[in-house]
Every structure is written in structure tokens, then in C-alpha cells.
Amino acid sequence: MRLISKIALASFSSTILSLATSHPVIAGSIYSVIDLGTVGSNYNGGSANSLNKQGQVVGYSSSVDGDSDRGFIWQNGVIQDLGALNSSEGYNFTYAYSINNQGLVVGQSGDKAFIWEDGNMQSIGTSGSYALGINDQGQVVGQSAGKAFIWKDGIMENFGTDNSYATAINNQGQVVGYSGEQLFIWQNGVMQSFGSSDSRATAINNQGQVVGYSDEGAFIWQNGVMQNLGYLSTDGSHNPSYANGINDKGQVVGQSGSGAFLWENGVMKDLNDLISPRSGWILSYANAINNSGDIVGTGYFDGNYRAFLLKYQPSTSVPESNTTLGLLAVLAVGGISKSRRKQATNLN
Numbered sequence: 001m002r003l004i005s006k007i008a009l010a011s012f013s014s015t016i017l018s019l020a021t022s023h024p025v026i027a028g029s030i031y032s033v034i035d036l037g038t039v040g041s042n043y044n045g046g047s048a049n050s051l052n053k054q055g056q057v058v059g060y061s062s063s064v065d066g067d068s069d070r071g072f073i074w075q076n077g078v079i080q081d082l083g084a085l086n087s088s089e090g091y092n093f094t095y096a097y098s099i100n101n102q103g104l105v106v107g108q109s110g111d112k113a114f115i116w117e118d119g120n121m122q123s124i125g126t127s128g129s130y131a132l133g134i135n136d137q138g139q140v141v142g143q144s145a146g147k148a149f150i151w152k153d154g155i156m157e158n159f160g161t162d163n164s165y166a167t168a169i170n171n172q173g174q175v176v177g178y179s180g181e182q183l184f185i186w187q188n189g190v191m192q193s194f195g196s197s198d199s200r201a202t203a204i205n206n207q208g209q210v211v212g213y214s215d216e217g218a219f220i221w222q223n224g225v226m227q228n229l230g231y232l233s234t235d236g237s238h239n240p241s242y243a244n245g246i247n248d249k250g251q252v253v254g255q256s257g258s259g260a261f262l263w264e265n266g267v268m269k270d271l272n273d274l275i276s277p278r279s280g281w282i283l284s285y286a287n288a289i290n291n292s293g294d295i296v297g298t299g300y301f302d303g304n305y306r307a308f309l310l311k312y313q314p315s316t317s318v319p320e321s322n323t324t325l326g327l328l329a330v331l332a333v334g335g336i337s338k339s340r341r342k343q344a345t346n347l348n
Contacts, residue, residue, distance in 0.1 A: 008223050029276045031310040033283075035148065036074045036300060038062075039081040040051045043070065048296035048307035050098045050288045057296050058082075058096035058105050059307045066069070071096035071107050073116075074309075082116050085109040085123055106131035106140050113142050113151075124151050131167040141166035141175050148177050148186075159186060168203045176201040176210050183221075185210065195219070195226055201289075203245045209242035211252050218243035218254050232256035232270050241268075244297075245288035253286035253295055260286035260297055271295070271310065291339075 034059060036048055043061035046069075057074040061081075071094035083104065091110030099105045102347040105116040106124075113125035115134070124131060129144035131151070140151040147158040148166035160166070164179035166186070175186040187206075195201075199214035202219075207265040210221040218229040218241035229252060231241040234298045239257030246252045252263040253271075260271040260283040271283045272311045284305070286297040293312035298305050 030274050030312065030314055031271070031295070032313055033275050033279050033281050033299075034309040034311060036072075036307040037079050037308055038306075039070050039072050039079055042068075045279045045283070045304040046072075046307045047298040048074075048287065048309060049096065051160050051290050051294060051296045051309070052099050052101045052103070053290055053292065054101065054103070055290075055292075056099055056103055056253075057307075057309055058099045059296070060095045061307075063093075065117065068092045071105070071116075073099070073103075073105060074247070074307075082107075083121055084111075085112055085114060085121055087111070094311055097131065100136050100138070101316070102120075102136060102138070104134055106134045106142070113140075113144060115140060117288075124154075124156065124266070125149070129178070132166065134187045135169045135171050137171065137173070138143075139169055139173060139297070141177070142168045148175075148179070150175060150186075156157070158186070159189075159191065167201055170171065170204045170206045170208070172206065172208070174204055174208060176204045176212075180319070182211065183210075195221060202243060205246045205248045205250070207248060207250070209250060211246045211254075213240075213242040213254075217241040218252070220246070220250075220252060220257070220263075229254075230268050231260055232259050232268060241316075244286060247291045249293075251289055251293065253289045253297070255285045258282075258284060260284055262295065269284060275310070277343060283308065283310075286310075 010222040013109050038061040041203040042064050044064055045060040046059055048059035060069050060071050063069050073080050082094055087110035094109040095107050096107040107289050108130035111127045112123045113129040113131035115124050125144040129313050131142040133141045143165045146162050149158045150154050150165040161179045166175050169175045174186055178200050181197045182193050183199045183201045185192050196214055201210050201212040204210045204288055216228055217231055218228050231239045233239055241256035242250050243254040254261055262271055263271045281299045281301045285298040286295050289295045295310040299308050
């Protein structure tokens with residue numbers, strides 16, 4: 001998962017809005033779009049960052065005042081505010097970054113990492129910490145005291161050098177992350193570096209496939225071999241691409257240029273081509289995908305960037321790729337981390 005701690009909206013001209021509403025008709029959509037809503041009337045947008053096999057989704061809602069974003073868990077149309085840890089510094093924001101198949105949620109509240117279960121939020125780190133991933137054994141990874149950590153049952157182990165980050169963990173206990181500009185995979189106390197410099201690992205599946213991004217774009221890595229995933233383009237130009245999530249089938253999701261993508265069987269597809277052109281959505285970031293093929297992320301809808309869930313619904317006709325999102329490259333879409341302003345927590 002490539003973290004999106006805050007979405008910055010650019011000024012949208014009438015030209016862009018007209019492009020958004022003139023999305024070409026497709027032969028058939030294979031995803032339905034669900035707006036996950038927000039945790040209250042004082043919130044106007046947000047991001048969905050992770051989901052599990054039960055269809056529970058976690059992310060955050062953006063506050064109107066910009067100071068009290070709140071993590072949420074969503075299931076079957078019901079969204080729940082995760083609350084916040086008591087903060088001596090007066091912080092009142094929470095970001096939920098990952099959820100496992102038991103419904104345990106991890107993230108950051110104020111300046112501390114947390115784990116949440118059944119309405120109870122527990123701090124698991126020192127000041128300046130955040131939890132980024134959790135597996136089905138309840139092992140949590142993230143950063144604390146400037147170093148990558150793994151946590152289980154109240155015991156935290158730091159590893160890696162200064163300024164290292166553990167971003168994800170699979171059910172075999174393999175941890176991926178980066179230290180400086182070098183990628184690593186860690187298991188049972190043994191750390192292995194891989195990949196090129198200036199790279200970030202964002203997710204790992206239970207087959208040991210790792211995805212992320214480098215200065216050359218999105219990649220998938222397995223057994224010592226790194227493959228570039230390419231990019232979305234309408235005119236032959238090279239749009240930056242970022243791989244944010246992968247499931248156990250090897251399907252990868254992420255962002256290229258101003259559009260969200262799904263990569264499978266060697267082909268990168270614009271997710272905007274796989275939904276109804278009448279949905280009103282522009283899908284910007286795809287952050288995670290489960291083994292059912294459902295996808296969560298962030299898109300532009302009804303005047304704001306909002307959290308979405310794409311539900312997989314196979315159709316008899318799969319649409320061809322079109323160029324609409326490429327025309328929207330003028331959109332200044334990016335992640336602005338209020339957390340970074342407070343504790344340097346955005347890993348984008």
C-alpha cells in the first residue's frame with residue numbers, strides 16, 4: 001500500500017469537468033463503484049487504504065477544518081469512526097493504514113502507532129511512530145524511533161538502519177520496506193537487500209511477490225527478478241507509475257499519471273475503463289486489492305476526493321482501453337501529508 005495521508009486538490013477548470021463527464025461509452029463494466037462516505041458532516045472526502053477478505057475497508061475521512069482527519073472502518077454500508085488516542089500534544093487525527101482478516105486495524109493516531117480491535121484503540125509505539133502493516137498472526141510493522149519495527153503481543157523489535165521503514169508483512173512473516181534508498185526483505189532476523197536504488201517497496205503477498213516503485217516506475221519483484229509494470233499513456237508519454245497493492249493471485253493495483261490501474265497477466269489497465277462511464281467517478285489511486293478482486297482507493301466524485309470500493313462483477317464484454325484519463329493529466333493530484341507536517345509520516 002502506497003500511503004495517502006492527505007489528498008491535495010488542484011483548481012479544476014470547466015474544461016476538465018467537461019472531460020470527466022464525457023468519458024467514452026464502454027462495452028461493459030466489470031466493477032461497480034461504491035462511495036464509502038465519511039464519518040460525519042464535518043468531513044468531505046478521504047481515502048480507502050486497505051481491505052480484507054470479508055470486505056472490511058479501512059482508511060480515513062478528511063475533515064473540513066484540516067486538523068482532525070479520522071480513521072474509519074467500513075463494512076456492508078456502515079462506516080465507523082475509529083476514534084483517537086489521547087494526546088498530550090493536542091493531536092486529534094487518525095489514519096488507518098492496514099487491516100487483517102481478523103478485523104485488526106493498524107495506523108497512526110496523533111504521533112503514535114496504534115492497533116485497534118472491536119472499538120478499542122491501543123498505542124504500540126513511541127512518539128513519532130506509525131504502524132503500516134499487519135498480517136493474520138497479528139504481527140505489526142512500521143517505523144518507531146526512526147527505525148523499522150516488528151511488533152507482536154506487546155513486544156517491539158527494531159531493525160534496520162536509521163531512517164528505515166517496514167511497510168508490509170505477509171502471513172509467512174516476511175517483511176518488506178526500505179532503508180534510505182535501498183529496498184529490503186526481512187524474515188527471522190535476516191535482512192536481504194534487493195532492487196535498484198531510489199526505490200520503495202509497498203506491499204508483499206503470501207507468495208513472496210513484492211511490489212513498489214522506483215525512479216523507473218512501478219515494479220513487481222519475485223525470486224530475485226524485478227519486472228517493470230509499465231505505465232498508462234494516451235500519447236506515448238511516460239507517466240510516472242506506482243504499485244501500491246498486490247493480492248495472492250499476483251494482481252497489482254496502483255496509480256499511473258492521474259489514473260488508477262489494475263495490472264494482471266502482463267497488462268496494465270486503466271480502472272476508469274472498467275467502470276460505468278455514467279458513474280461520475282474519476283479513479284485516481286488504487287491502494288489495495290483482495291483475493292476476490294475487490295479494490296479500494298481514492299477518486300474524484302461530486303466535487304471532492306473520496307474513498308471508494310470497487311466490487312468485482314464479471315461481465316461478458318470487457319472494455320477496451322481509452323484515453324480519457326490521459327487527457328486529465330493536467331490535474332495536480334498528489335498526496336499531502338498533514339502527518340508529515342506533524343511527524344513526517346507520509347511515505348509517498
